[in-house]
Amino acid sequence: MIVMKFGGTSVEDGAAIDRSCQIVAQRIERRPFVVVSALGGATNALLEAGKLAADRQLDKALAIATSLEQRHLELLPSTVSDFTKLRELLGALSAIGELSPRTLDLIASYGEAMSSLIFTHRLNELGYRAVHIDARRVMVTDDTFGKAAPLLDLTSARLEEFARPRIQAGQIAVMGGFIGTTTSGITTTLGRGGSDYSAAIVGAAMNAEEIQIWTDVDGMMTADPRIVPDAYKVKEISFSEAAELAYFGAKVLHPLTVLPAVDKGIPVYILNSRKPGGTGTRVTKDAGPCTNLIKSIASKRGITVVTVSSSRMLMAHGFLRALFEVFDRHRTAVDMVATSEVSVSLTLDNVAALPAILEELKPLGEVTVQDHLALICMVGNNLKYTPGIAYRAFGSVKDINILMVSHGASNINLSFIVAESDANNATQKLHAEFFGEFDRKIFEPPV
Numbered sequence: 492m493i494v495m496k497f498g499g500t501s502v503e504d505g506a507a508i509d510r511s512c513q514i515v516a517q518r519i520e521r522r523p524f525v526v527v528s529a530l531g532g533a534t535n536a537l538l539e540a541g542k543l544a545a546d547r548q549l550d551k552a553l554a555i556a557t558s559l560e561q562r563h564l565e566l567l568p569s570t571v572s573d574f575t576k577l578r579e580l581l582g583a584l585s586a587i588g589e590l591s592p593r594t595l596d597l598i599a600s601y602g603e604a605m606s607s608l609i610f611t612h613r614l615n616e617l618g619y620r621a622v623h624i625d626a627r628r629v630m631v632t633d634d635t636f637g638k639a640a641p642l643l644d645l646t647s648a649r650l651e652e653f654a655r656p657r658i659q660a661g662q663i664a665v666m667g668g669f670i671g672t673t674t675s676g677i678t679t680t681l682g683r684g685g686s687d688y689s690a691a692i693v694g695a696a697m698n699a700e701e702i703q704i705w706t707d708v709d710g711m712m713t714a715d716p717r718i719v720p721d722a723y724k725v726k727e728i729s730f731s732e733a734a735e736l737a738y739f740g741a742k743v744l745h746p747l748t749v750l751p752a753v754d755k756g757i758p759v760y761i762l763n764s765r766k767p768g769g770t771g772t773r774v775t776k777d778a779g780p781c782t783n784l785i786k787s788i789a790s791k792r793g794i795t796v797v798t799v800s801s802s803r804m805l806m807a808h809g810f811l812r813a814l815f816e817v818f819d820r821h822r823t824a825v826d827m828v829a830t831s832e833v834s835v836s837l838t839l840d841n842v843a844a845l846p847a848i849l850e851e852l853k854p855l856g857e858v859t860v861q862d863h864l865a866l867i868c869m870v871g872n873n874l875k876y877t878p879g880i881a882y883r884a885f886g887s888v889k890d891i892n893i894l895m896v897s898h899g900a901s902n903i904n905l906s907f908i909v910a911e912s913d914a915n916n917a918t919q920k921l922h923a924e925f926f927g928e929f930d931r932k933i934f935e936p937p938v
C-alpha cells in the first residue's frame with residue numbers, strides 16, 4: 492500500500508483533479524491511500540471569511556463563501572449543503588463578534604472535507620472504485636486547536652478499522668488531509684500545510700511501503716524556484732536536511748512530515764503532478780556523499796527580531812531563563828538567538844503575542860524591535876565538515892547588510908537575518924556562489 496498526497500495546486504480545479512486522478516489510477520496495483528488538500532487557495536479564503544465575520548463584516552465574509560461555493564459546486568453539486576452550514580456558521584460568528592481557535596479550525600476544515608468528497612466522486616465517475624474516509628473519524632488528535640498533535644495509537648486503530656478493509660478489497664481510499672478530531676469528536680486541524688503531516692501519519696500508521704507528496708514543483712529544489720528560476724532539483728535529500736529546510740521556509744514539505752516516516756524508515760518522495768513522469772526527490776534516512784557544500788537555500792519572510800539590552804542583569808543568574816519564560820508563556824517559538832555582553836537578540840515569525848511579550852520583557856531591560864526581516868538558511872550535511880563555508884557565504888553577499896548569524900545547533904544549517912527587501916537578492920547570490928558547479932549524482936538541472 493502507498494500513500495499519495497495531493498496538495499492544493501494539484502487539486503485546484505477540474506483539470507488538476509483529473510490529472511491527479513489519472514496519477515492515482517496508474518498506480519492502482521500499489522493500493523493507493525489518497526490524502527488531499529483543500530482546493531488551492533480555499534483554506535486561506537475560509538480563514539479570511541471567518542475573520543471578517545467575527546469582525547462584523549458579514550457581507551464580505553459571505554461574498555468569499557459565494558465565490559468558494561461556485562468553485563466547489565461546479566465539481567460536486569452536493570457540496571451545496573456544506574455551504575449552507577458554512578453560511579450559518581459565519582452568521583453566528585458575526586453575531587457573537589468573536590472567533591476562537593476551535594471555531595477557526597471548524598471553518599478551515601470545510602476545505603479538505605469537501606475536496607476529499609470531490610476527489611472520491613471524480614475517481615468513481617472515471618470508473619475507479621474509490622471510497623471516502625472521513626478524516627474527522629479516523630485522524631484522532633489532542634485538542635491544541637490550530638496545531639493539533641495526532642494521537643498515533645488511536646489513529647492507527649481507526650485506520651485499521653475503517654480504511655484497511657477497504658484497501659484490501661481493492662478500493663482506493665480518499666481522505667482529506669489537515670483535519671482531525673479530538674477523542675470527543677470536535678474538529679481540529681494540524682496546522683498550516685498539515686496535509687503532508689496527515690499523509691505521513693497514515694503512512695506510518697499503516698506501514699505504507701512509500702509516501703508520495705505530489706505538488707507543483709519537480710521536487711525539493713536548490714532554492715524556491717519562484718526566487719531562483721533556474722534552481723536545480725535535489726534528487727536525494729536526508730530527512731534531517733529536508734526538515735531543516737521545511738522549517739526555514741521551503742514549504743514544499745511540512746516539517747513534521749518527516750518524523751513519523753523517519754522513525755519507520757518509510758521512503759518519502761516529492762513529485763510534480765504536472766509532470767508525473769519525473770523521478771522527484773527522494774527523502775532518505777542518511778545523506779549520501781555530495782561534492783557541493785550545501786543542498787539547498789531556504790528563506791522565510793516576516794521575521795521580527797527582539798533585542799533585550801541590559802548592562803545590569805544580563806550576566807546575572809536566571810536572566811536567560813526569565814527571558815525565555817516570557818516567550819514560552821505566550822507559546823511563541825524563537826528560531827534564532829544571538830547574545831553579546833550586554834544584549835540578547837531573538838527572532839520570531841509569529842508576532843500574534845508580541846505586544847504582551849514586550850510588556851513582560853520591559854522589567855528585564857531595554858527592548859527594541861526590528862521587523863520586515865527575512866531569515867536565509869543554507870542547509871547541507873557537508874556544513875558539518877567543511878571549513879570556509881561562512882567565508883564564501885558572506886563574501887558572496889558582502890554588499891548586503893547582515894543583522895544576525897547562526898550556525899544551527901544541528902550543524903547542518905548556516906542562517907542569517909537580512910532586510911526583507913534584500914532576501915531574494917541574497918538567495919540568488921548565494922545560489923550562484925554555491926551551485927556554479929554541481930554534483931550530477933545529487934542535482935538535476937531544469938529541463
Ligand code: ADP
Binds near residue numbers: 498
Ligand atoms: P502544496 O499545495 O502541494 O502543498 P506548497 O505550496 O505547500 O504546495 O509547496 C510547494 C511550493 O513550495 C512550490 O510551489 C515552491 O514555490 C515552494 N518552495 C519553497 N522552497 C522550495 C524548495 N526549496 N523546493 C521546492 N519548492 C519550494
Ligand code: ASP
Binds near residue numbers: 529535686
Ligand atoms: N489546506 C491546508 C493549508 O492550506 C493544508 C495543506 O494544504 O496542507 O494549510
Ligand code: MG
Binds near residue numbers: 684742745
Ligand atoms: Mg503544502
